[in-house]
């Protein structure tokens with residue numbers, strides 16, 4: 172029995188199973204931009220990091236200009252209806268944080284930045300600066316997936332807190348809209364020159380590290396047995 176418990180805890184260590192948010196495919200004004208067509212987004216966390224996975228319909232190794240951003244409202248009541256990259260997006264609400272990434276060097280790398288809003292957008296960290304509070308992963312570019320991670324502490328949240336978010340894809344121009352929004356399964360914009368508009372934001376609640384869940388579960392098991 173002891174051996175079995177150890178096995179359960181070991182199997183549960185690491186990341187919680189991801190929360191998956193689906194988007195329609197083919198919902199762009201120009202569906203030839205498959206690398207900008209979000210099919211789903213996965214979020215998960217451990218004790219320190221929020222892990223962001225954006226799955227697209229394209230091949231990120233085949234293009235060199237994809238940008239992937241997340242507007243986040245940490246629930247504090249602050250923020251602004253804008254973003255730190257000057258993208259032409261109406262969130263329909265305020266966001267407190269903006270994190271965005273790129274896969275624009277033919278798939279051999281990934282970069283990103285994270286910002287918070289405090290009477291203006293302040294850069295908290297960037298891969299190009301060698302900062303330790305953001306990191307990217309290009310290992311799944313060929314299958315259309317962009318992955319990066321940011322610190323929960325930079326978002327001002329911890330276990331049990333809920334963040335509200337939308338994920339967008341965009342191009343390299345400062346005034347480009349969100350070409351695809353996770354929050355909409357219809358067109359978020361009709362052209363590069365037209366502002367995109369979010370639908371309802373999704374919610375994600377920061378979960379305890381899986382090891383802690385397993386231990387709590389075992390505690391409950393023991394308690395149940397004792398009652399019997």
Ligand SMILES: [Ca+2]
Nearest residue numbers: 195196208209
């Ligand atoms: Ca899509």
Ligand SMILES: [Ca+2]
Nearest residue numbers: 194352355356
């Ligand atoms: Ca969409």
